[in-house]
Amino acid sequence: MSANDKTSKTSVSFTDQEALQFHQEGRPGKLEVTPTKPMATQRDLSLAYSPGVAVPVRAIADDPSRAFDYTTRGNLVAVISNGTAILGMGNLGALASKPVMEGKAVLFKRFADVDSIDLEVDTEEVEEFINSVRYLGPSFGGINLEDIKAPDCFIIEQRLRELMDIPVFHDDQHGTAIIAAAGMINALHLTGRDMKTVKVVCNGAGAAGIACIELIKAMGVPHENVILCDTKGVIYKGRAEGMNQWKSAHAVESEARSLYDALKGADVFLGVSVKGALTHDMLRAMAPNPIIFAMANPDPEITPEEAAEVRDDAIVATGRSDYPNQVNNVLGFPYIFRGALDVQATTINDEMKVACAQALAELAREEVPDEVAAAYRGNRPKFGPEYIIPVPFDPRLISSIPPAVAQAAMDSGVARRPIVDMEVYKQQLSARRDPVAGTLQRIFSKVRQMPKRVVFAEGEEEPVIRAAVSFVNQGLGQAILIGREDEVKSVALAAGVDINRPGIVIQNARLSNRNSDYAQFLFGRLQRKGYLLRDCQRMVNNDRNYWGAIMVARGDADAMVTGLTRNYSVALDTVRACIDTKPGHRVIGVSLALARGRTVLIADTAVIDMPTSEELADIAEEAAHVARKLGYEPRVAMLAYSTFGHPKGERSEKVQEAVKILDRRRVDFEYDGEMAADIALNMDKMASYPFCRLTGPANVLVMPAFHSASISTKMLQELGGSTVIGPLLVGLDKPVQIVPMGAKDSDIVNMAAIAAFNVT
Ligand SMILES: NC(=O)C1=CN([C@@H]2O[C@H](COP(=O)(O)OP(=O)(O)OC[C@H]3O[C@@H](n4cnc5c(N)ncnc54)[C@H](OP(=O)(O)O)[C@@H]3O)[C@@H](O)[C@H]2O)C=CC1
Numbered sequence: 043m044s045a046n047d048k049t050s051k052t053s054v055s056f057t058d059q060e061a062l063q064f065h066q067e068g069r070p071g072k073l074e075v076t077p078t079k080p081m082a083t084q085r086d087l088s089l090a091y092s093p094g095v096a097v098p099v100r101a102i103a104d105d106p107s108r109a110f111d112y113t114t115r116g117n118l119v120a121v122i123s124n125g126t127a128i129l130g131m132g133n134l135g136a137l138a139s140k141p142v143m144e145g146k147a148v149l150f151k152r153f154a155d156v157d158s159i160d161l162e163v164d165t166e167e168v169e170e171f172i173n174s175v176r177y178l179g180p181s182f183g184g185i186n187l188e189d190i191k192a193p194d195c196f197i198i199e200q201r202l203r204e205l206m207d208i209p210v211f212h213d214d215q216h217g218t219a220i221i222a223a224a225g226m227i228n229a230l231h232l233t234g235r236d237m238k239t240v241k242v243v244c245n246g247a248g249a250a251g252i253a254c255i256e257l258i259k260a261m262g263v264p265h266e267n268v269i270l271c272d273t274k275g276v277i278y279k280g281r282a283e284g285m286n287q288w289k290s291a292h293a294v295e296s297e298a299r300s301l302y303d304a305l306k307g308a309d310v311f312l313g314v315s316v317k318g319a320l321t322h323d324m325l326r327a328m329a330p331n332p333i334i335f336a337m338a339n340p341d342p343e344i345t346p347e348e349a350a351e352v353r354d355d356a357i358v359a360t361g362r363s364d365y366p367n368q369v370n371n372v373l374g375f376p377y378i379f380r381g382a383l384d385v386q387a388t389t390i391n392d393e394m395k396v397a398c399a400q401a402l403a404e405l406a407r408e409e410v411p412d413e414v415a416a417a418y419r420g421n422r423p424k425f426g427p428e429y430i431i432p433v434p435f436d437p438r439l440i441s442s443i444p445p446a447v448a449q450a451a452m453d454s455g456v457a458r459r460p461i462v463d464m465e466v467y468k469q470q471l472s473a474r475r476d477p478v479a480g481t482l483q484r485i486f487s488k489v490r491q492m493p494k495r496v497v498f499a500e501g502e503e504e505p506v507i508r509a510a511v512s513f514v515n516q517g518l519g520q521a522i523l524i525g526r527e528d529e530v531k532s533v534a535l536a537a538g539v540d541i542n543r544p545g546i547v548i549q550n551a552r553l554s555n556r557n558s559d560y561a562q563f564l565f566g567r568l569q570r571k572g573y574l575l576r577d578c579q580r581m582v583n584n585d586r587n588y589w590g591a592i593m594v595a596r597g598d599a600d601a602m603v604t605g606l607t608r609n610y611s612v613a614l615d616t617v618r619a620c621i622d623t624k625p626g627h628r629v630i631g632v633s634l635a636l637a638r639g640r641t642v643l644i645a646d647t648a649v650i651d652m653p654t655s656e657e658l659a660d661i662a663e664e665a666a667h668v669a670r671k672l673g674y675e676p677r678v679a680m681l682a683y684s685t686f687g688h689p690k691g692e693r694s695e696k697v698q699e700a701v702k703i704l705d706r707r708r709v710d711f712e713y714d715g716e717m718a719a720d721i722a723l724n725m726d727k728m729a730s731y732p733f734c735r736l737t738g739p740a741n742v743l744v745m746p747a748f749h750s751a752s753i754s755t756k757m758l759q760e761l762g763g764s765t766v767i768g769p770l771l772v773g774l775d776k777p778v779q780i781v782p783m784g785a786k787d788s789d790i791v792n793m794a795a796i797a798a799f800n801v802t
């Protein structure tokens with residue numbers, strides 16, 4: 043059975059094939075190692091390696107704490123597993139666990155800028171595992187143990203904590219416990235319950251189950267109020283079968299023998315077991331306003347829909363991202379390690395765990411910003427039964443959770459390098475956020491609120507078909523694939539993509555009843571430019587970009603994406619033959635470059651070859667407009683090779699003149715120039731020009747000409763490691779986006795969403 047066949051949720055937005063393709067495409071897997079220092083010259087090499095490397099070697103030998111200054115150790119976490127309890131799928135071995143461990147490693151990076159590497163250790167012997175890990179301390183700032191079955195995980199973690207002087211943290215135990223505790227604090231609050239009286243049943247007495255109940259007991263739930271169950275039912279005092287010392291520690295005097303018995307009148311169900319373990323009858327037997335945390339992955343003990351069939355008074359959380367209330371350790375481990383690493387903590391202790399749980403609970407009670415609304419598909423969540431815990435995409439997590447963890451480490455005496463200024467630390471944390479995801483997330487969310495009909499003009503191309511399906515699956519709207527139906531279907535079939543779903547429309551230009559209408563429309567626009575009606579008829583029949591663009595021009599579709607198989611300028615000419623420039627605007631290309639916590643817009647990267655001063659001023663206005671549309675307050679730098687008059691040159695004079703034109707136009711955004719790129723982007727360098735009107739580093743760069751825009755953007759992408767989105771085509775009366783030739787399906791989806799969002 044496939045992974046998706048097993049999932050009971052119908053809205054799963056990917057197929058098994060897409061999941062495999064996602065992992066396979068480009069470089070197989072999900073991460074790569076990138077150097078942080080130049081390795082270009084002989085000098086670089088002699089510094090990075092022999093002989094230069096000998097200097098930090100001696101320094102570290104003299105003072106081991108210097109390893110945090112001269113190596114990756116201080117920001118590097120190993121995710122280590124033997125694959126004996128992979129999610130809720132059981133023991134599938136070390137190798138099969140690698141996708142999960144790689145996933146965890148990239149989540150560390152994505153959410154908290156922690157560098158991480160996965161290590162799969164191929165042994166089920168506890169001692170062998172311990173010995174494989176115990177000597178790795180010098181390499182890492184922390185060890186995240188993952189998906190190791192109970193009770194082995196308890197022994198392994200305990201021993202490694204004793205043997206190593208860095209944090210060793212089994213995430214399935216404590217990560218899960220922390221998040222469950224945070225959710226429980228809020229669920230108890232909402233239902234008017236108290237930790238001291240609440241009755242809890244935990245199903246699953248493994249890594250996650252034991253840790254969850256240990257933490258909630260540490261937070262005040264009495265021992266006798268918690269019943270623990272496993273595959274054999276209730277763990278009662280005196281039970282002999284299937285026991286171990288960790289289960290025994292939580293055995294209670296109870297008449298109950300089955301999960302059903304245990305749940306009669308219970309307030310809280312904590313599920314860290316397997317899919318479907320909680321039945322309707324069990325749920326019916328629980329107290330009013332029951333709290334259900336069905337945390338088994340990938341499928342919960344009960345789905346929210348199933349729970350709603352019998353109880354409309356329940357608060358339901360699952361481990362999944364596609365339901366409200368995701369109680370998943372992804373909310374914790376990136377930030378816990380971030381805080382621990384930043385104070386060079388020797389361990390992650392209970393104080394740090396409780397601080398994390400409380401900080402998470404408090405965050406969920408605050409008003410939520412736009413990006414959280416975005417993660418909720420545009421519905422701004424409000425603290426309540428459907429929002430008891432922050433979402434992983436909450437941008438506030440990075441600046442609120444690590445400080446709480448770091449502070450607790452400092453207060454409890456395990457911080458080797460305390461934070462001196464917490465406010466400065468919080469600002470540094472915010473700067474670690476990944477801007478790519480944030481920007482796209484905002485766009486996707488806006489489009490989901492108002493789904494659009496988007497033409498995917500090159501409908502017979504496999505990446506385009508994939509993109510169209512993904513567009514529809516993500517709730518962004520309807521995808522109109524232009525092509526011959528048979529051909530589209532056979533390409534989809536060969537690629538294993540199911541296009542028989544609502545929201546995917548195939549349109550063959552030749553067979554459409556709008557065919558002659560569209561030819562007339564095009565003829566109306568081109569008849570005085572040397573075209574006959576039959577030329578226009580041929581263009582409409584044969585060139586899907588004409589067809590798609592006319593659909594958009596005539597209002598038969600809302601937006602279009604194309605470009606995979608055509609040169610940019612050829613596609614652009616076609617589009618402009620069908621769609622006018624927006625009145626009062628100028629058509630330009632704006633690229634978004636996102637790198638190292640910064641987003642800059644670069645213009646014009648697509649259209650005007652050698653802009654005049656007037657045109658440069660127009661470009662600045664268009665680009666500033668786009669910046670605002672994307673949620674950035676523009677600070678526009680008019681770039682040149684010179685800065686404020688030095689050295690002199692003809693192009694620089696054009697830029698100076700453009701600044702004067704902007705002065706005359708009294709535009710309502712910050713701009714200045716001409717200036718070189720390093721001055722625009724670096725406030726220390728800008729300080730040499732105290733009269734400069736920019737109040738911060740520029741976030742919109744207007745290039746002096748198309749060639750410099752195009753060259754610098756491509757170099758940023760290829761050499762600088764920036765993610766570049768675009769060029770986004772702006773200034774057209776109707777939204778069309780052109781992807782670069784050879785774009786991947788994910789790029790096409792992004793551009794389709796941007797087209798639907800309509801940046802113009
Ligand atoms: N949402 C989240 O963040 C997280 C969720 N989890 C999920 O929790 C589950 C357990 O993970 P983990 O603790 O690491 O695994 P372990 O292998 O350590 O423990 C599994 C436990 O579940 C029990 N169990 C299995 N089937 C049933 C059943 N039908 N009824 C009752 N108990 C059962 C086992 O019982 P026995 O002891 O008798 O074998 C065992 O105690 C997985 O589904 C995992 O995905 C885990 C970590 C984080």
Ligand SMILES: CC(=O)C(=O)O
Nearest residue numbers: 129130214339370371
């Ligand atoms: C989320 C997680 O770690 C698990 O399900 O195992």
Ligand SMILES: [Mg+2]
Nearest residue numbers: 129188189214
């Ligand atoms: Mg896990």
